[in-house]
Amino acid sequence: MAAVLAASTLLPLAISGVAAPAWAQAAKGASGLPLPRFVSLKSKSVNLRVGPSVDYAVSWRYLKPGVPVEIIQEYDNWRRVRDADGTEGWVNQALLSGARTALAAPWMRGKGQGVLVNMRREPQSGATVVARVEPGVMLHIGECTGEWCKAEAQGAEGWIVQTEIWGAYPGEAFK
Known part of the structure; x- marks a missing residue:
């Protein structure tokens, strides 16, 4: 019998004639990595800021490591991310992990x-x-x-x- 898992408290190639998926046609960011791309939050407390610097206000705080986010823009060592609810903001790259969730x-x-x-x-x-x-x-x-x-x-x-x-x-x- 299959177990039921409850929600946690967290809230290509183009072949001739066939278009590649949007993610495969991604632009490259300042890091040289494709945009957009998925990563996860590394820390148990991550501030989402309104701009790419600690000088900008915190608009949201994530309190769970591993939350998946989509990097949609890069500026210096800051990444503009979007979460599953569509919330966007800036996170320092040191607080992100390449681990896929x-x-x-x-x-x-x-x-x-x-x-x-x-x-x-x-x-x-x-x-x-x-x-x-x-x-x-x-x-x-x-x-x-x-x-x-x-x-x-x-x-x-x-x-x-x-x-x-x-x-x-x-x-x-x-x-």
């Missing part, structure tokens, strides 16, 4: 009882369900195939359809 279907939070994301034993739609994950649960991502992501959450491990998470782009593959 994701949130299970955060857009489904509050949609009622029984709205769960299946975590499967294998990356196939007919594979055994090993856990059912509530929207908003934070996942640690080991790899994505472009269609499925291998994830771990609260001791459960398995595969989740890539379009059911926020923290990896549709079609993005990595190990």
Whole structure:
């Protein structure tokens, strides 16, 4: 029987004639890395600022390490990030990690009882369900195939359809 995982308190290539996904056509930031890209928060307390300097006001404070964010702009050692709720601001790069995390279907939070994301034993739609994950649960991502992501959450491990998470782009593959 599959376990149900509750939400935590956290709140390519272009083949001729076929366009590459948007993330594969990304621009490069000042760091030389692609923009946009997903990263995670490294620290248990991260200030989101209205501008790229400690001279700017703090608009939000994250209190949980591992929260996935999307880097959308770079300036010096500051990164403009967007979270799953669409909140944007600036974070010092030292407070970010390349470790990949994701949130299970955060857009489904509050949609009622029984709205769960299946975590499967294998990356196939007919594979055994090993856990059912509530929207908003934070996942640690080991790899994505472009269609499925291998994830771990609260001791459960398995595969989740890539379009059911926020923290990896549709079609993005990595190990």
